[in-house]
Amino acid sequence: MKRRYLVALGLAAAAVAVGMMPYSRVTSTSSFASGTALRPFAGAPASGQPAPVSLAIVRTSAKPVNEALVVAGGSLSRQVTVSMSGFVIRHGEHLLAFDLGLGSQIDRQYGAEMPMWARPTFSYARPVDPLAAQFARAGQPLPEEVLLSHSHWDHGSGLEDIPKARVWVSGPELDLIRASHGGAGQPWMSQVGRPDIRWETLTFPDGPWMGFDRSLDVFGDKSVVVVPMPGHTPGSVGLFVTVSSGRRFLLVGDALWNAGELREGQGKSSAASMIVDGDRAQTAAMVRQLVRLARDNPGLTIIPAHDGDLQARLGLFPRWID
Secondary structure, eight states: OHHHHHHHHHHHHHHHHHOOOOOOOOOOOOOOOBOOOSSTTTTOOOOSSOOOEEEEEEEEEEEEEEGGGTBTTOOSSOEEEEEEEEEEEEETTEEEEEEEOSOTTHHHHHHHHSOGGGTTTSOOOSSOOOHHHHHHHTTOOOOSEEEOSOOOHHHHGGGGGSTTSEEEEEHHHHHHHHHOOSSTTOOOHHHHOOTTOEEEEEOOOSOOBTTBSOOEESSSSSSEEEEEOOSSSTTOEEEEEEOTTSOEEEEOTTSOSOTHHHHHSSOBOHHHHHHHOSSHHHHHHHHHHHHHHHHHOTTEEEEOTTBHHHHHHHOOTTSOBO
8 A cells, every 4th residue: 555655656746846747728720841941050151160169058947856756766865956947059159949948938838738637746836937038138149949859848838939940850759749639748739839830850861979870960060969869759859069168968858857867777767757758668778878878978968958956066047168
């Protein structure tokens, strides 16, 4: 009896931790048509000199949770910070966002798409400080391009705040968006169903990279490289970033929630994985690949989208890491 209670508690609390159980009652009018661009910033004139590269981690919401509810093998007594974050890469004069965290319309989106019975469990922390608002306060222009690691609600909420940007997803992820009818692990139409979103489909023409079979070198200088990371969703992707100082990072979306999963080598807690990972076997294989990658590349910092403690140690926007 006690074991069943703890499992049930774990399932509920894991969902509270990151609020990842979308439920859509919104009907989209979008055709989800994808454009014909080959890659972000294609055709932009090159200066002939290496462009400076920096990374910003933009926290939009955060709350403390028990580590055991997030990380398989995590401590029952240790608290970790679960962050809803976006990331922005500055490459010369160009700005590329990788995920957006929670946006200014999250309350409306949540009200339209989260059923009443789920709201006591599936929630997010307030106040929310959207990426676009933080950039406006800092006097920074908004990114021209947005690349989504995947289309879950706490990654694409801010799309309405950057209406002029092109939005890049992999082909399998766009198929997921097109087919979405709500339910656990599905996109929210209030976020991705608008007919004015300028979708672009990522392809991976640039060959193997860091143990991944395919890649996309965004700027052609190997400073920003996209790789497929299917499992959490069919079209999830990760982003390698090498900043001007030579420091290397890998943004992994929700392939991992917390860097502690690399330490334990088991990924998310079982309860959490059952709720949020679309293909658990494929996600587990990706976790093993990331564990090997971290072991073989000690200078590489792997950043999960929701590891608020790691992100804070690296430095949050308005600081730029370069």
